[in-house]
Amino acid sequence: MKLPDNIQGLIKAQNELDSTAFAAFFTAEATVSDEGSSYSGRDEIKQWIQQATEKYHMQLKPIDFNQTGSIAELTVDVSGTFPGSPAVMHYHLELDGSLIRSLRISG
Template sequence: MNLPDNIAGLIKAQNDLNSTAFAGFFTAEAQVSDEGSSYSGRDEIKQWIQQASEKYQMQLKPLDYTQNGPAAELTVEVSGTFPGSPAVLQYHLELDGPLIRSLRISG
């Protein structure tokens, strides 16, 4: 599967457990929604993904990707040390050029 550079980079950053690189793929005012919580801006996004990665050692495997203008959907298999691993999740993205403006994760 051919992924855009920014999406491939986001997955690589997650799999490398590199929260700084992960947050760098978002706009300064980006919003993330996951498991009923919201995170705003790169600092909060970095803290969120760092805590989740340390706790669950999450690894992403892309299964499908579609994009229509700035709206994109990435289907990933997420594995780690959480109950029910692996799980298939949907990443609903709103892109702003090469950066991500919003990410909503659903299962």
């Protein structure tokens, strides 16, 4: 499966536990929705992913990727120290060029 550079980079940043690099793939005004909470802007996104990574030590393995225009869905196998690991998750993305405008994570 061929992934766009920005999606490859996002996965790599997560798997290397690099919250700064992860947040850099988002626009300055981006939003993330995960587990009933929302985060806005790179600083909040960086704090969210850093806390989640420290708590769950998540690793992502891409399963599928589909994109139509600026809308994309990345399906990943997520493993870590959380109940039910590993789990298949869906990353619903709205892209703005090479950056992510929004991310909604669902199970």
